[in-house]
Amino acid sequence: MSTPAVTLEPVDLDRDIGLLHRWVTHPRSAFWLMQGASVQDVAAEYAAIAEDPHHHAWLGRVDGEPAFLAETYDPARSAHSPIRDLPDLRPGDLGMHVLVAPPAGDPVPGFTRRVFGAVLDHCFADPGVRRVVVEPDARNDAIRAMNTAFGFRELRTVSLTTPVAKEAVLSVLDRPTPSASGQPTDLPAELAAAHLTAAHLTPEHLARAQRHLVTKALSELSHERLLAPTAVGDPAEGGFELTSPDGRARYTFRAQLLALEHWAVEPASIERTLDGVPAPLDVQDLVVELAPLLGIPDGLLPTYLEELAATLASAAWKLEHSTRSVEELLDLEGTEGYQAVEAAMTEGHPGFLANNGRIGFGVDDHAAYSPEAGAPVRLVWVAARREHTRLSLSADLTEEALWEAELDEATRVGFEKRLRDLGLDPDDYLYLPLHPWQWRAKVAVTFAPDVARRDLVPLGEGPDTYRAQQSIRTFFNTSRPERHYVKTALAVQNMGFLRGLSPAYMGPTPAINDWVAGLVDGDEELRACGFSVLRERAAIGYTGDAYHRLADRAGVRSPYQKMIAALWRESPLPRLREGERLATMAALLHRDGDGRAFVSALVERSGLPAREWVRRWLDAYVRPVAHCLVAHELAFMPHGENLVLVLRDHAVDRVLMKDVGEEVAVMDDQPLPPEVERVRADVPPDVRALALHTDVFDGVLRHVAAILHLDGVLDETVFWAEVRGCLERHRADHPELAERHAAYDLLRAEFRHSCLNRLQLRNTLQMVDLTDQSESLMYAGTLANPAADPAARPAVDPGVVDSGA
Structure with a gap:
């Protein structure tokens, strides 16, 4: 029996208010403190939460059926936080509330524990979260026992007055820390099992992913005339066969040949034999078997096989986490609908086989940063010494206006204080956003001397949450959708490139965008078509490292010169009209x-x-x-x-x-x-x-x-x-x-x-x-x-x- 799929999605009041009202007013939910509340009362409460950028309500599903309610919030910033004034709070804390729906029939053993573990996974999917904080009612023995089972530490009893007076037990769960082997050592058993077993990698998921990718390989490699399938049998049935150069492997399938030599291969029809014996479909084996026809250098073949393995892993992850149906996607509107479509894509590129390589990401990184995960991400900011950093701006943008538009005043004040506390002058620095993985895996190590001499100063995470887009290194601001996309350097190998950003190459980017946008806006035909450009309005890149000095002195170019850079692109949201x-x-x-x-x-x-x-x-x-x-x-x-x-x-x-x-x-x-x-x-x-x-x-x-x-x-x-x-x-x-x-x-x-x-x-x-x-x-x-x-x-x-x- 397969493990039930547990998913979380933002609460939609128009859709969910009936459920929420039944759940929070049920006698089992007495500690939720909404007994006797009307539908209007509950709607008002969650409408206010929806308006709070630091507080989020989530509807949880198990195998697609609504099953629980969760809330996550910044305990120091949310207007609804009952603990925002407590001195115990630290940067990186995330508050959490969980309400499991009353069972429709007999309770399912272990159901609540599975839900609780899924919500904690959701919380820690944000790499900026260092601790999860809860404040259960001191009388709620059941939830306190659950918290303890999952590793929460009870700090102290506190008297709270929001929303009503209660005695609560302030409790925290620290982010798991990896051991020398790279695996978490202090995860509760429920979470450790999920982390270590890679639950998405199952024979069933692999078989589906392999059949899809083998289908694509036969189609696209035949389209590019690297392969030449031979027609067999009755032409009306569209049968084809393909034999490896050594004669050992044979593929048979049915296909329609459409315009532009598009091979529409029927996935279910594909069969493979090896030495005459039926064999499972395996895209890595296909590439090895047909390598003499594909022209891939022997020295690069293992790298390509690794990218194919990563693409299969990504496909299995998507199958495990059941992407939304197209009907559900079309029902969603606004920012959530736009980003739900972005996360739902099951195909990284329609032509490339190895299209989700992301070599460098681990299992946790995939869950935290891949577009299909749709997890909230906070960018890491560093201060880069101005004399070693180039900031390029559109003609209609100033440096001050950029920071004011992208960072709220409290954040800017905090950044300046961090620099002054180190004895540094904020005027000597520019602010540069980094992908969290890039900071952890590259900048803090590969550029350690730059950090140590304070040419790069870590400032911490910004307050806004983002979602990774299909291009993986570009982020959409979900806290403030009108703010710019942020495109970051990301030193993972994906689809034939290390996904860096060159400071030198990006320097003229805003000017180029201004020129193209001016040409487009000034063309009557393009205006009539409604065609327009989302400008990249600012670009920044740091060049004070040894890798740039090597290039300057000896002309040695390398990917290390493309690891600390970012740009800002206009959001499309402000351009939308009614409907x-x-x-x-x-x-x-x-x-x-x-x-x-x-x-x-x-x-x-x-x-x-x-x-x-x-x-x-x-x-x-x-x-x-x-x-x-x-x-x-x-x-x-x-x-x-x-x-x-x-x-x-x-x-x-x-x-x-x-x-x-x-x-x-x-x-x-x-x-x-x-x-x-x-x-x-x-x-x-x-x-x-x-x-x-x-x-x-x-x-x-x-x-x-x-x-x-x-x-x-x-x-x-x-x-x-x-x-x-x-x-x-x-x-x-x-x-x-x-x-x-x-x-x-x-x-x-x-x-x-x-x-x-x-x-x-x-x-x-x-x-x-x-x-x-x-x-x-x-x-x-x-x-x-x-x-x-x-x-x-x-x-x-x-x-x-x-x-x-």
Whole structure:
């Protein structure tokens, strides 16, 4: 029997008030002090908690069913904290209340202990929490015994008057400390078992994750023509087989071959034999068996296998923690809905196999910092000596305004006091946010001399809570959603890169964003499309370390120069109008645990004909991207995670572009401000259109078209006819760009087949040179353009394997 899944989600008063009222007024809940309260009384209490940025109410579910109520709060700051004036409190304390729902039938042995342990796991998932603090009524022997069983220490009895007078026992549970082996030594038994057993790594979860990733491997590696499956049996049944070069491994499966050579492989149909004997699916074995066809260097193969293992572990974690259904996601609104969609993504990237590597993260780090965990994160702040640090700002932003917007006055005063207490002048420093893992695993060790000589001064955690986004090192502010995203350096290996941030490379980022935003805002066509840019308004990087000095003296470049930096990007929330909601465009490629597609559900909920829904999306997405290319020679990297959809009535109204500083290019000789010159790229004419053909057609539209086709929502030929219509309408609306349209020839019969997995397989440590990305590309012949006139498309032989270039 599988272990029941315990999850927590923010209380939704409109949905949950009936439950809450029944629970808190039940005779078993006498110590909750709400006996006799009306529904209105309970609603008012939890509405006030919802307004308090330092207090949070959580609905707990067990196997999807509502089962308990939890509250977490900053005991020194929450307006509802009954202990905020006690001298016993310390920085890093988190208050906790738990109420288990009255049982509907016979009590389940161990149920309350499992719930209690899950809530403690939730509390300690925030790395900033050093202790959990509780204050049970002194007469509540049952909860005091539970606290003691989980390792709480009873400090003393205190007289409290909020919300009513009571004698309480102030008790604390310290964060578990690791032993020399790295494992916690003082966890209570209930928590230690969960920590040490990695409960998500089960044969059942692994089998599902392996089948999914093997399916993707067969599909995407065949799409890139690294593999050439052979058709077998009745052609109407779509049977294929693939044999390893040594003849030992054989794969058979069914698939449909869709536009752009998209292999829609049926997961349930895949079978593997090894030496003629049925064998389980294993994506690592698949890569080893087919390595001679994949072109991966022997010395890098183990690293790639590690990234695949980490991707499997991430998939198993998601299966264990049961992501929300697409229907639930569409029911959520506002900030919570936006972030729930971000956390629900089950696929890190639609094309890459090893897309959740995160080499460097441990099991606890995954639970604390991965986007799918959705755990609250507080950033670690350091003061960086000004003479060794560059802060770049947008033209409309000052240093003072940045700190005032991102750090409340009490925090700024605290930072200054910390510096003065050390005998340092606050004017000599700039504030720099760090990923908590980066501080613990890298900065405090790899840059120990800088910390010791006070060039870097740890200031502690900021008060705001954030959530990691799909890009893993970018954080959304959940305490103050109108505040900026924060993008941090993170020295984990993920999807072909160490995820650092270069201070030198980021220096001109705000100026580049200002220039791009000005161009976009000043273009009548782009304004009509509703297309706009989320600017990266500030960037900061520290360069006072030995690694930068080595580069200055000997020209030695290394990842160590990309470990202490951050930038701030505009939040999309202030741009929303009444009736609008947000979702990452990556969500259009998402299927939930039951296989239900987010995009298909959106079309259904919108009430629009599928063709009309797609047309609106293309006009908001493809048309402005194409216009930027044709009218301005300006290329973005417009894949799913780099765009935010603004939805109205479940249809796309407009899109917001982000991640501009690192992934934008000007491909002609137009005049540029000196600080923007970095984005000029010398791109061959025949490659320029790939900014649409590869990044949009192959990277996004291919996958969405396949989902809609396979779900029976919209035939793929109709989908691609809409793509063609979108580009034809733009061409007709802009006769002044006729010459540019002819040069780009976006509706040409075929285009070069630029491949992603080939890049990662060639070099798992650095797929491309960011300073010259076009020269790093690898090709596998050409692809027939499904948006071209059908009569002009070339015939395609899916059995051809191209070794690329």
